[in-house]
Amino acid sequence: MNxxxxxxxxxxxxxCEPSTPPNETLLETLRGLACFEVKSGxxxxxxxxxxxxxxxxxVDSCLTLTWTVEGADVTTVSxxxxxxxxxxxxxxxxxxxxxxxxxxxxGLIIAAQSMFDNDTxxxxxxxxxxxxxxxxxxxxxxxxxxxxxxxxxxxIRERGESS
Amino acid sequence: MYAEFDLHVPRDLDGALAVLAQSxxxxxxxxxxxxxxxxxxxxxxxxxxxxxxxxxxxxxxxxITIRDGRVRMGGRTTVSDMLRHAELGAFAPSLVExxxxxxxxxxxxxxxxxxxxxxxxxxxxxxxPLLALDADVTLASRSANRTxxxxxxxxxxxxxxxxxxxxxxxxxxxxxxxxxTDLFYKLARRKGDAITVVGxxxxxxxEAGRCHGVRIALGxxxxxxxxxxxxxxxxxxxxxxxxxxxxxxxxxxxxVNPIDDIRASADYRSHCVQVLVRRLLTRARxxxxxxxxxxxxxxx
Numbered sequence: 001m002n003x004x005x006x007x008x009x010x011x012x013x014x015x016c017e018p019s020t021p022p023n024e025t026l027l028e029t030l031r032g033l034a035c036f037e038v039k040s041g042x043x044x045x046x047x048x049x050x051x052x053x054x055x056x057x058x059v060d061s062c063l064t065l066t067w068t069v070e071g072a073d074v075t076t077v078s079x080x081x082x083x084x085x086x087x088x089x090x091x092x093x094x095x096x097x098x099x100x101x102x103x104x105x106x107g108l109i110i111a112a113q114s115m116f117d118n119d120t121x122x123x124x125x126x127x128x129x130x131x132x133x134x135x136x137x138x139x140x141x142x143x144x145x146x147x148x149x150x151x152x153x154x155x156i157r158e159r160g161e162s163s
Numbered sequence: 164m165y166a167e168f169d170l171h172v173p174r175d176l177d178g179a180l181a182v183l184a185q186s187x188x189x190x191x192x193x194x195x196x197x198x199x200x201x202x203x204x205x206x207x208x209x210x211x212x213x214x215x216x217x218x219x220x221x222x223x224x225x226x227i228t229i230r231d232g233r234v235r236m237g238g239r240t241t242v243s244d245m246l247r248h249a250e251l252g253a254f255a256p257s258l259v260e261x262x263x264x265x266x267x268x269x270x271x272x273x274x275x276x277x278x279x280x281x282x283x284x285x286x287x288x289x290x291x292p293l294l295a296l297d298a299d300v301t302l303a304s305r306s307a308n309r310t311x312x313x314x315x316x317x318x319x320x321x322x323x324x325x326x327x328x329x330x331x332x333x334x335x336x337x338x339x340x341x342x343x344t345d346l347f348y349k350l351a352r353r354k355g356d357a358i359t360v361v362g363x364x365x366x367x368x369x370e371a372g373r374c375h376g377v378r379i380a381l382g383x384x385x386x387x388x389x390x391x392x393x394x395x396x397x398x399x400x401x402x403x404x405x406x407x408x409x410x411x412x413x414x415x416x417x418x419v420n421p422i423d424d425i426r427a428s429a430d431y432r433s434h435c436v437q438v439l440v441r442r443l444l445t446r447a448r449x450x451x452x453x454x455x456x457x458x459x460x461x462x463x
Contacts, residue, residue, distance in 0.1 A: 023205075059272055060270065065202070065217070130355070134266060134268045135267065
């Protein structure tokens with residue numbers, strides 16, 4: 001097997017140079033960088049708990065080999081907002097009670113942000129269901145998640161229109 | 164990940180083909196596209212290549228062009244690329260529908276048309292529409308390129324015409340005529356993030372009241388995604404009467420050889436082939452009779 005090599009990544013705006021072997025997934029690399037908000041779930045592409053934005057598009061980090069995304073901008077849910085200044089999605093998830101155990105929440109928020117950035121900022125419920133079809137939540141039953149994403153979309157649109 | 168392999172990330176097509184040319188034994192050096200099947204298979208030890216060649220940084224093999232009556236799609240085009248393309252829905256409504264019901268968003272953002280074709284899964288959702296569209300695939304290697312019909316690509320379960328040194332770089336098909344339509348339906352346990360129980364694609368056009376270019380393709384009901392030529396012949400050159408459509412649907416059911424698995428029984432799959440072929444052919448007939456098929460320039 002090839003030796004480990006240094007891979008350049010931007011993670012939430014910070015330049016990182018982790019040393020990674022060829023069989024390391026982006027999920028393993030990110031958790032190695034203490035991005036513990038990125039969760040490991042099914043490791044098959046079904047649950048979406050490991051979703052992160054790679055150059056603006058949501059991908060399952062468990063199915064992505066780190067070497068193949070060298071030079072990419074990686075954004076985890078921690079890169080979208082902070083405790084002091086939460087992203088509208090994070091705020092809406094709290095206000096709408098869209099998180100229970102919280103394990104799936106980082107992936108759900110990343111998938112929703114990817115829809116806003118790449119598909120639509122004015123999603124119908126069908127659009128939201130389509131965008132979140134790769135995220136499993138075993139607690140909430142999804143209804144409050146859909147409500148939260150619709151609410152965040154409305155807030156982001158209004159903010160965009162007023163600025 | 165516990166699986167061990169070498170990984171090449173070439174920056175151009177020549178670099179990728181040079182690495183692939185290093186072994187003529189199947190499964191030793193394998194292309195890696197989106198990885199949404201490959202990484203799962205590596206973890207499960209279903210494959211154990213010595214090396215992978217990522218095509219993720221290879222330029223020039225991603226994107227959709229429609230020119231001179233031909234639709235061309237680079238092998239690295241993702242499922243989401245198909246959904247975001249403004250024109251594709253008018254040229255291949257069945258393919259866009261299959262992209263919409265394909266896995267979940269993150270997989271759609273990553274999975275490629277070449278990877279879906281070359282995974283060899285009988286449940287590969289993009290393949291029935293591409294067979295119904297009579298698509299060709301272009302296989303590049305260091306020595307030559309060749310283009311073959313997708314209908315000749317699958318030989319047996321996970322056995323394909325791609326040679327070890329070859330990379331699937333393009334999928335292409337003739338843009339359907341204005342009096343043609345193509346449709347796809349995925350039957351699965353859920354609407355999203357589910358593996359197909361039965362996938363059906365149909366394509367046809369009507370001239371002077373008679374059906375031509377009838378193609379029916381079926382997924383998840385045989386070791387490979389397959390056409391149903393006996394069913395197609397029932398309609399070809401004939402008026403699409405309800406009796407003819409029923410007969411074609413029965414012929415499609417008779418042609419398949421599904422298995423029992425955790426998702427459905429063989430009997431249920433056979434029954435659903437008949438139901439879905441009849442429904443899609445009926446809908447195609449209605450669209451063509453009313454002129455409501457999606458055609459160039461008329462996309463809503």
